[in-house]
Amino acid sequence: MIKDEIKQLIIDTLDLEDITPEDIDENAPLFVDGLGLDSIDALELGMALKKKYNLKMGSNNEENKEYFYSVKTLADFVEAQANQE
Numbered sequence: 001m002i003k004d005e006i007k008q009l010i011i012d013t014l015d016l017e018d019i020t021p022e023d024i025d026e027n028a029p030l031f032v033d034g035l036g037l038d039s040i041d042a043l044e045l046g047m048a049l050k051k052k053y054n055l056k057m058g059s060n061n062e063e064n065k066e067y068f069y070s071v072k073t074l075a076d077f078v079e080a081q082a083n084q085e
Contacts, residue, residue: 002075006049010071013048014041026071034070042068053078 007021010030014037028034031042045068049055055078057064067077 002078003071005052006071006074006078009048009052010035010045013044024071026075028070030068030070030074049074049078053081055081 003026004021007024007026010016010024011019011021016035019035024035031037037045046057046064050057057067067073
């Protein structure tokens with residue numbers, strides 16, 4: 001399932017040692033609250049997602065914030081991109 005893949009990618013990319021995919025709520029915010037990721041984490045995660053799923057992200061910062069809100073919003077974005085190909 002794509003959400004589980006994204007959870008594992010977050011853990012692997014950001015070296016979150018004490019967290020398992022089951023610990024990550026797919027609807028919880030990834031930044032500030034929730035996992036508490038920061039802007040550097042966002043860049044690393046963005047690069048990993050682009051590489052794994054061949055994503056095309058625009059330079060619209062507000063749109064990107066929406067995509068990166070939670071695991072669910074990232075999964076929806078990945079699936080939408082896959083359906084455009």
